[in-house]
Amino acid sequence: MRRLGVPFAAIVLLAASPAPQAGPEAHAHWAVATDDAKAQDLFDRGLAMLYAFDAGEARVAFAAAAQRDPDLAMAYWGQAEADTIDINEPSTREGEVRGRHAVAEGRAHLAHASPEVRALLEAIAKRYGKGSLKERYASYADAMSAYSKAHRDDPNVLTVSAFAIWNAEDVLLDRRGAATPKAGEMLDDLDRALVLEPANLGAHHLRIHLLEMLRRAKDAVPDAEALDSYSYPPGESHLPHMAGHIWARVGEYDRLIDDNERAVENDRAWFALGNGPGQQYMKLYHDHDLDFVAYGLTTEGRNDEARAAVATEDARMQMRVALRLHEYARVRGIEPGKGGDVAFMHAIAAARSGDAEGAKTEAARARKEGYADDVFLTGVLAQAQGQTETALRDLERAYDDNKTRLGGDPKTSWELPIGENYAVALLSAGKAAPAESVFAAELMRYPNDPRLEWGLAEARKAQGKDDAAARAAYRAHWKGTRDLTLADLG
Template structure:
């Protein structure tokens, strides 16, 4: 294959993903919950409806809305014990938010005790669930979140008994699986692919439930979460696909399939489904406003959309979604929850680095002082911008400012499952490598960039990944520029194993093979490369815009 053939393979389509028409997010002036239904012990049809709505909100992790639904259910039927219990459940911990205040846990316990007062009205299945939920809290619940293990374990043990008696109920199966997931939140698989202590049971319970009721939204949701960090995330793709339209009024459930899409290299679906989820959640935003915990899930949709669009070469989509993140959170909330929200705010800088918008980076304003992570990321991006435009002295000066800014980022600052400091550790190695490279210190530069890759790989599992542009893309690009074709080939193969079908690494792999005279092997990837570039609005002619000499030249 001639070198110019590779260039032809890089031709890109300037279109973006069109968002399909959304299913109606509202039905009967309420969020469309699809076919979610769990028959409970009431003759009041309205109470049953509000229970089902509350359950749907629980499955979609909108627990505040679920509480309102269960309140309406018990207002219509004050004897409905399971509705009190599920309200207590919604007030308690879940693996995305285990740090529930003691006051809230005590309030949940009070509601749970009310459910026990009406136990005689409950079915045998409901009684076992009610009694299990009551194990999660009590007067002795400690203030320290790390000391609550016995309560979470007691709940899981009680749900195990409920499952032993009522394992054919998907309602019970979902609660049991989730109770086990709370014992090891976001640690269902090790980095080397070994299952966590509870993982085999979780998978068995969910798969048994899905075999009987494959469209159950709660089980599909949990299956995506338990399988996404596994060596075989694609096993959850059928469940993810069924979930896409199962609950049209739950933005989080519309979004959830993209946790699998991104792992199998379907970046178009990542963009599409998160765009749809954003539209669905605008209905909730219009009704309830932004001052609620669910705003974190809304931000997650935008963040995930950015991540997918960056991989897909859709610079305009990525930049628009990144800009929108900053518009979703009122300043009041941002200041109150700065440890949890700060790391979202500089997403625009990651997009600009991805697409080599060096001048735009230098023109971006400084974030306010109460956002230390945002300020540090800005300085990281500015350092790269100066380095990539061969202004080494300015890059070194900016690097020193960056290192000082990192010292101001508290250990409590997080981006989901990773600390901001761990994420900035990758940035630190990246800027050191880029500056050394511009100074002609190539061995030192590559050592720094390999360290950036090591730190990138060492992050806790998360989706989107904590570092938004794989460090291998910079390492591979600069190895190619210096003629280290065999090593760059290995780097790109490793990246494609982690991020399948991404055009940046595919381009680098094809070029690495061609440079080594492996045209026949390179030809095997050209169709994949062309397909992966179809939605890009930029020419993908290198895996990182830090590389200055490109193939076209």
């Protein structure tokens, strides 16, 4: 951990660093009760990092603001919020301790605080109070929901309230596929926040997640456009990345690649500045950015660019690209003997290389560590052994799971796209009609994917149907140096 005095030097250095791209620099602002302009700037930096999910750097900035102005109660609120806002990592053992400490510090500096600040601090105190984690999330969400209903004129209150509600909710769609009341409340809060402050980074960020989960990705295109339009100081890579979530859903692969390449460049600039809490935290997201770059490039057939994009990255990322490109000897040569996801990838590569015994050994190693994709792996092993019906049954189960429980996020299985694998298995087994149905369904989820378009054309051709539209779409979107074959898919 950095000493408390170090963040000031880091912040000065960042201010002089060039932005990863041209355009107006993104910023966040929440006016707080301080006469120290530097403390306000530090608070705003912390807020921007909150909204960019760099919780480590948010804590650094809020702590520096509190050092400048110890009576700035909102700086302690910010430190507590930093350990809960990230919907992907809302709780850690260390964070629970930090959050309780920040709340206690905030309560000790309330002498000059307004009723609004007191209410916000008491709300976040519920997050670190008594009860189970789920109960504490619910208490915090209820407190923020009540507060935001009475403060509809503050975009940051509305945004933070929406994040609090998200972490308390397990389900956002009801059995009919409609938004739950709480999902509707979040959307209302975020929409209102953007009316008040059209450039609110946190509102755009969470609105993308929410509309993606509600299967309304097209409605979040304005949010993606907004996050795409800014330049970002190092440490805020997750914001340009978020636009890629929507480009993936609407079939804008070039934009997905461009925004996530910007995110990767931002990461690298950030890591070059040191290895403080902010850099350590964003290492959690670096591979996520690379996933989207590699997903987009390999989808379009820009395979050499995909290899180059991960050439200096860790072995596992290189494995994933190699697996996507069916370079099985290369996959098997990386990190031999490892378990978990590495063994899973080795098992797939062995099975598809004709090494049944090696595949069994690697599959056993993967399962020993509880690797989750058992049914897909079983299907691939059965397929390699010529057990066609067993393979199709298992791949269908994996596909159904991917569409429902996993939600179909492209990065979840981009190196082994489950729907594409199932459709290819059907087509290879002479079941062209169901293969056509799966390819068509996948294109509804991932429009403009040339690999799926080629597969759809082949499935229609095998049935004597007109394949001209699917073939033309493939040719319009494919950027590979040679045409696809059935062996390239899956």
